[in-house]
Amino acid sequence: MIITESTRQAFGDELLVLGEEVDNLYVIDADVGKSMKTVPFQQKFPEKHVNVGIAEQNCAGVAAGLATMGKLPIISTYAVFGSMRMLEQIRQSICYTKLNVKIACSHGGLTPANDGGSHQGIEDMGILRTIPGMTVMMGADYNSTRKLLREMVKSHVGPAYIRFTREATPGIYDEDERFEIGVAKQLREGNDVTIIAVGDVLILALKAAKILEEKGIKARVLDMHTIKPLDQGAVLKALRETKGIITVEDHNIINGLGSAVSEVVCENNGGIVYRIGILDKFGESGPYEVLLKENGISVDNIIAKAEKIVKGE
Incomplete structure (x- = not known):
């Protein structure tokens, strides 16, 4: 079924499924759980959810620490913060040490619309693709985002960044479509x-x-x-x-x-x-x-x- 919905909703929906399948999966929130659609994950898996508050650099530090202990953390925040506010921590604590940390960010590009330039992450993918070892991706719709997120969590090893939209996007792909990271x-x-x-x-x-x-x-x-x-x-x-x-x-x-x-x-x-x-x-x-x-x-x-x-x- 082709679905018209925001890709951040795809993130929240797929997290619930992955939480059941991946025992060591953790979500690290920067106090934007409602917006990032991670509240259902928090309610279902409270022991695997960490909210560090409005302190994005701490997201990276906590995620890095969890990764060194064999956990698989996903940082959840907005693109402007995930690519810039915690950039040094991503570079030094995650990529330089080649840790298996995933960064999931909504409000990429102009999709924050009325929120203006301060909230529109227009540089995020470019910033993060320059860091050695980082994988950077974005799904085109709800179904493709769920599939790419699944691949990122279950098949990909190492630092990775996935970007979401705030608003609903027209559905393009059927839910049975297969995706491979790095293959157009x-x-x-x-x-x-x-x-x-x-x-x-x-x-x-x-x-x-x-x-x-x-x-x-x-x-x-x-x-x-x-x-x-x-x-x-x-x-x-x-x-x-x-x-x-x-x-x-x-x-x-x-x-x-x-x-x-x-x-x-x-x-x-x-x-x-x-x-x-x-x-x-x-x-x-x-x-x-x-x-x-x-x-x-x-x-x-x-x-x-x-x-x-x-x-x-």
Whole structure:
């Protein structure tokens, strides 16, 4: 069944299932349990839930300590705090020591909308992908987020970051869809252009590809749910088989998906890459869809870029 719901709700729902299956699983909260949907986990597994209060650096320290004792901790907070306020502790206490700690953050990108720039984590994935040993991912909808979270907890070993949306996102995947960390999913075939998206804006890529098909342009669409490690094979295949690449993300165009894809392209004889994302500026208060459009994160802009590629402009 395809579900339209926020990906932070997917986090809370899957935690309850994983809590039954993984004996050593712990959730470390920074006093945002209601918002992060971890209250049901706390109620069901009170002995496996730790609320450190509004002290995110302590989240990292407590999680690191638990990991050294054989536990599997998941830090739960907002993207602005999980990527910046406790960055030094993530680097020194978790990544440098290669501990199996997971960081789960909501309110990534512009999804906090009316809360404004102070709460919109537009740099998080870029910041954390620069730290050695860190895996960085984001599901596009409810079902994909549950599957990626499960993979992160049950199959992946080492530091990992997963990002969620605050608001509901349109459902794309069926609940039976399989996901592998570091392996992109191709949702549409095409040899004219490739659209690579991450997170909830994948739906914009799919809508654009459908309109482009009506215009006679075949667009390949990739869900690059993991931006580190990036699926370089999928990028290189797109580079060989299509005329250019468009990346789409609700993240600063610097150091996010667009930068990661461009690095691969530049190191392999080059090609056309258009980056669509937040235009290296802070967000502001307003409806989510309006904020996206102000940064060119729209179906129309994806179509315009694809047409430029096909025309050789």
